[in-house]
Structure formats: structure tokens, C-alpha cells
Amino acid sequence: MSRSIRRNALLAFACAGALSFANPAFAIFQNGGFELNDYSSWLLGGGSNPGLTGAPPFTGANIQVTAGAPGPATLVNAVTDVRAPLLVLPRVGATTSKLNDEAGGRLVTTLRQIDTVTAADIDPSDGLPHIRFSFAPVLEDPSHSAEDQPYFYVSLRRVSDNSLLFEQFAYSGQAGVNFLNGQAPWKYLQFQDVDIVLPANAIGEQVELTVLAADCSLGAHGGYVYIDGFGSAVLPPPGGSNAGIVQEVPATSLWALLLMGLGMVWVARRNQQG
Ligand SMILES: [Ca+2]
Numbered sequence: 001m002s003r004s005i006r007r008n009a010l011l012a013f014a015c016a017g018a019l020s021f022a023n024p025a026f027a028i029f030q031n032g033g034f035e036l037n038d039y040s041s042w043l044l045g046g047g048s049n050p051g052l053t054g055a056p057p058f059t060g061a062n063i064q065v066t067a068g069a070p071g072p073a074t075l076v077n078a079v080t081d082v083r084a085p086l087l088v089l090p091r092v093g094a095t096t097s098k099l100n101d102e103a104g105g106r107l108v109t110t111l112r113q114i115d116t117v118t119a120a121d122i123d124p125s126d127g128l129p130h131i132r133f134s135f136a137p138v139l140e141d142p143s144h145s146a147e148d149q150p151y152f153y154v155s156l157r158r159v160s161d162n163s164l165l166f167e168q169f170a171y172s173g174q175a176g177v178n179f180l181n182g183q184a185p186w187k188y189l190q191f192q193d194v195d196i197v198l199p200a201n202a203i204g205e206q207v208e209l210t211v212l213a214a215d216c217s218l219g220a221h222g223g224y225v226y227i228d229g230f231g232s233a234v235l236p237p238p239g240g241s242n243a244g245i246v247q248e249v250p251a252t253s254l255w256a257l258l259l260m261g262l263g264m265v266w267v268a269r270r271n272q273q274g
Pocket of ligand 1: 034035090091094095229
């Protein structure tokens with residue numbers, strides 16, 4: 001952990017109290033819930049999936065996207081997904097985004113938006129800015145090698161230094177992720193509600209959100225992700241009989257990294273004193 005990140009962490013703790021009485025309104029991301037029934041304010045992209053580099057456990061650093069025609073992106077309303085029958089759609093409001101689709105073709109679809117964190121994104125409960133959203137991956141599981149499986153990815157970066165604030169990744173059938181079995185051979189998760197707690201010094205900074213859904217790299221199998229509710233407000237609970245079930249998906253948050261770093265500093269100082 002670099003010196004500057006440690007300094008930022010201490011600043012974050014110091015500033016948290018001072019900002020706790022800021023405006024409780026919620027603001028970040030334009031058309032974050034897709035309620036305009038289009039992708040305005042979002043940047044769609046993608047290309048072709050040549051497979052992940054390296055070996056598990058994978059992160060965003062293992063992702064490759066070859067230039068080419070991007071995968072599809074659509075919007076769904078009140079529909080039933082036969083591949084993921086327990087999902088209740090739409091997730092929030094009247095419209096939910098569906099990135100990529102059930103067809104193969106090695107396609108990758110990406111969705112990005114850059115926006116500025118403001119005091120309006122502070123959650124009064126802890127005085128810190130939050131970014132919240134919900135996602136549900138639906139991935140075919142052809143039992144290829146891990147690097148060739150369909151996958152999804154989401155990340156949040158600070159634009160000023162491109163530092164990673166949060167990322168979450170899983171490939172279809174990944175061990176440790178409690179995928180539900182849909183219409184065989186499809187696997188999926190109930191909507192996962194994400195609550196990213198940003199450091200106080202993120203106020204006034206631009207952040208870039210990226211979501212990615214990829215087909216298998218061999219060509220015949222699809223994968224997509226439903227996403228909704230991007231903003232700083234607490235999301236309403238999902239509908240359906242399985243509402244509230246949360247499956248574990250590996251994630252890395254800035255706070256986890258900072259606390260780990262602070263713990264290491266403390267141990268080092270203790271050793272010096274001992
Ligand atoms: Ca919505």
C-alpha cells in the first residue's frame with residue numbers, strides 16, 4: 001500500500017465526521033435506473049472475448065476485449081426470464097438494463113458512465129458518500145476451462161488517478177459463488193444489492209463505473225447481466241418469494257484494502273516498539 005493511499009485513508013477518517021450533516025438528497029449517475037427507457041447518459045461499447053489471461057482467481061486485470069462489433073444491450077420491463085425463473089423483473093421502477101444476451105458469438109457488451117461524487121451522495125447514516133446498485137448475472141455454463149467461460153464484471157474507478165475503488169467478477173459456475181441452477185445449462189444469481197462506501201475525499205471527484213457481460217470465448221455460449229438502480233439511494237427490496245437472499249460474490253472494496261493497510265501499519269509499529 002502506497003504512502004499516498006495511507007494518507008488518503010487517514011484524511012477520509014478525519015473528514016467523515018465533518019461531512020455527516022450534509023444534504024441527504026441522492027444524486028450520482030444520470031438515468032441510473034434506465035427509467036428514460038433508453039441508454040441516454042450511458043456509453044455502450046464492447047467487442048469480442050478472446051478469453052481471460054492468467055489463472056484464477058481472476059480480477060479485472062485478466063479481462064481482454066478485442067476490438068470489433070459490440071454485444072447487444074436491451075431494456076426489459078415486466079418479463080419472466082425462462083433461463084432464470086426466480087428473478088423478478090424489473091428490479092427498480094419500470095425498466096431494467098439487460099447487457100449482452102443469451103446468444104453466443106464471443107461478444108462482450110460494456111456500459112460506462114463517468115459522474116462526479118457530490119455532497120448529495122452522502123448517506124446520513126455514516127456521513128460518507130455511497131454508490132449503490134443491483135445486478136443479476138445470467139450465464140450459460142458449458143463447463144469450459146475457467147478462462148473460456150461466460151463472465152460478468154463491474155468496477156468503479158477514481159478518474160483522477162485511475163485507482164480502483166471497487167470491483168466484482170465471477171465466471172459461470174465459479175467455485176465459491178452460489179449460483180442458482182436455471183434452465184440447464186444456465187446459472188444465475190438473484191439480484192445482488194451492492195453498497196460501495198467511498199472515502200470522504202471522493203467528494204468532488206469523478207468516478208467511472210463500468211459493467212461488462214461476456215459470452216464464452218469459444219463462440220457458442222451466451223451470458224448477460226441485469227443491472228438497475230445506479231445512484232446513492234438505498235434500493236427498495238427486490239420482489240418475489242426469494243427476495244432478500246444474497247449470494248456471495250467475490251468483491252474487493254477500497255475500505256477492505258485500507259483497513260488491511262492500516263492493520264499492517266499498526267502491526268509494524270507494534271513490532272518496532274516491542
Ligand atoms: Ca429501473
